[in-house]
Amino acid sequence: MKKEIxxxxxxxxxxxxxxxxxxxxxxxxxxxxxxxxxxxxxFNGKKALEARLxxxxxxHQPVLDSLELQLTYLYSEIQAGKEDLIPAYSAxxxxxxxxxxxxxxxxxxxxxxxxxxxxxxxxxxxEAYGEEFQYDYIFGAxxxxxxxxxxxxxDLTEEVLKFINEKYEGI
Amino acid sequence: MKNMRVFEFVLxxxxxxxxxxxDMLPADLVQWVxxxxxxLRKTKEVGDLKVEVLYKPYAYQLANNFRSNDxxxxxxxxxxxxxxxxxxxxxxxxxxxxxxxxxxxxxVANETELQERLYYLSFPMKDDITLVEGTDTLSCAxxxxxxxxxxxxxxxxxLAFESNNNEKVPEDKTFIFDSPYFGTGPLKFRFQKKDxxxxxxxxxxx
Numbered sequence: 375m376k377k378e379i380x381x382x383x384x385x386x387x388x389x390x391x392x393x394x395x396x397x398x399x400x401x402x403x404x405x406x407x408x409x410x411x412x413x414x415x416x417f418n419g420k421k422a423l424e425a426r427l428x429x430x431x432x433x434h435q436p437v438l439d440s441l442e443l444q445l446t447y448l449y450s451e452i453q454a455g456k457e458d459l460i461p462a463y464s465a466x467x468x469x470x471x472x473x474x475x476x477x478x479x480x481x482x483x484x485x486x487x488x489x490x491x492x493x494x495x496x497x498x499x500x501e502a503y504g505e506e507f508q509y510d511y512i513f514g515a516x517x518x519x520x521x522x523x524x525x526x527x528x529d530l531t532e533e534v535l536k537f538i539n540e541k542y543e544g545i
Numbered sequence: 546m547k548n549m550r551v552f553e554f555v556l557x558x559x560x561x562x563x564x565x566x567x568d569m570l571p572a573d574l575v576q577w578v579x580x581x582x583x584x585l586r587k588t589k590e591v592g593d594l595k596v597e598v599l600y601k602p603y604a605y606q607l608a609n610n611f612r613s614n615d616x617x618x619x620x621x622x623x624x625x626x627x628x629x630x631x632x633x634x635x636x637x638x639x640x641x642x643x644x645x646x647x648x649x650x651x652x653v654a655n656e657t658e659l660q661e662r663l664y665y666l667s668f669p670m671k672d673d674i675t676l677v678e679g680t681d682t683l684s685c686a687x688x689x690x691x692x693x694x695x696x697x698x699x700x701x702x703x704l705a706f707e708s709n710n711n712e713k714v715p716e717d718k719t720f721i722f723d724s725p726y727f728g729t730g731p732l733k734f735r736f737q738k739k740d741x742x743x744x745x746x747x748x749x750x751x
Contacts, residue, residue, distance in 0.1 A: 419730050491730035494592040544587065544719055544733035 403510035406530040499538035569745040571608035584740030639699035715741035
């Protein structure tokens with residue numbers, strides 16, 4: 375009788391355990407998650423490239439500001455009755471629009487390029503982290519629903535951030 | 546009690562032994578420097594690009610030059626004088642996971658682009674490499690793109706930066722490769738003082 379109970383118990387355990395091991399790939403796997411937003415914001419590489427983007431903006435913006443000032447002046451003169459300045463105003467306005475568009479395109483391209491390179495580095499370093507600490511999965515929480523909940527104990531953001539910043543600095 | 550004394554002596558001897566730099570045969574020294582575990586060869590893979598940087602101590606360079614385990618001390622020190630004043634690195638660039646394409650042809654669509662790429666690798670790329678040592682940021686004093694006509698999947702750049710102390714007072718060095726060409730952002734490789742201090746002495750003939 376005891377033997378029968380034992381067999382039934384083992385059978386039940388196997389019945390529930392084996393399918394869950396097959397269906398759930400994270401069963402027994404080492405799993406963690408990171409907050410992608412915090413990782414991106416805290417990554418030193420992002421700070422460095424952001425500074426460059428700011429520098430880019432700061433060198434181009436004064437040219438636009440100067441043109442804008444000239445336009446304001448010409449506009450006020452025209453309003454005051456100097457209609458002979460209209461062609462000059464139109465030419466300046468066109469130049470302003472073209473320059474502004476060119477600047478925006480360059481800025482966006484540069485910004486996109488930087489974003490790509492930042493994520494390239496973050497991805498590589500997180501992969502290195504996963505390999506070094508033998509993780510099977512590291513999920514990224516973006517706040518867009520991909521990962522709706524993660525137990526705080528599995529949150530690796532802080533230590534991954536430290537690791538990727540060290541990697542970025544070449545250590 | 547006697548056993549205890551012997552144990553203490555052995556422990557002390559071990560400490561002294563491991564604390565001292567050992568003399569190493571030139572061929573072994575070359576292998577030691579190339580072994581990434583010793584911290585003088587660093588690799589990064591970002592996107593499609595693989596970058597490897599090797600710090601080349603004087604002894605390593607001279608061991609390579611002489612190509613012998615029997616190096617005469619006088620000849621060694623004579624050649625050493627010619628190297629002093631600079632610190633040397635090799636940088637290897639390759640395309641990750643693609644042994645058939647080297648960086649000269651990576652994402653190159655036509656002959657014009659190939660020429661542009663070769664020009665960039667030969668000259669302007671020099672300005673995208675710096676070495677930060679202490680508070681100093683050093684530009685390349687010597688930059689050479691090795692044009693090898695082989696089937697290797699990497700291309701090698703021989704680099705040198707000024708050195709004030711000729712390895713006598715090592716400090717942390719950060720090699721920075723920041724090329725807009727490959728879309729990786731700045732790539733840093735830090736060579737730590739503790740690793741430089743551990744470089745073994747080369748074994749010379751008297």
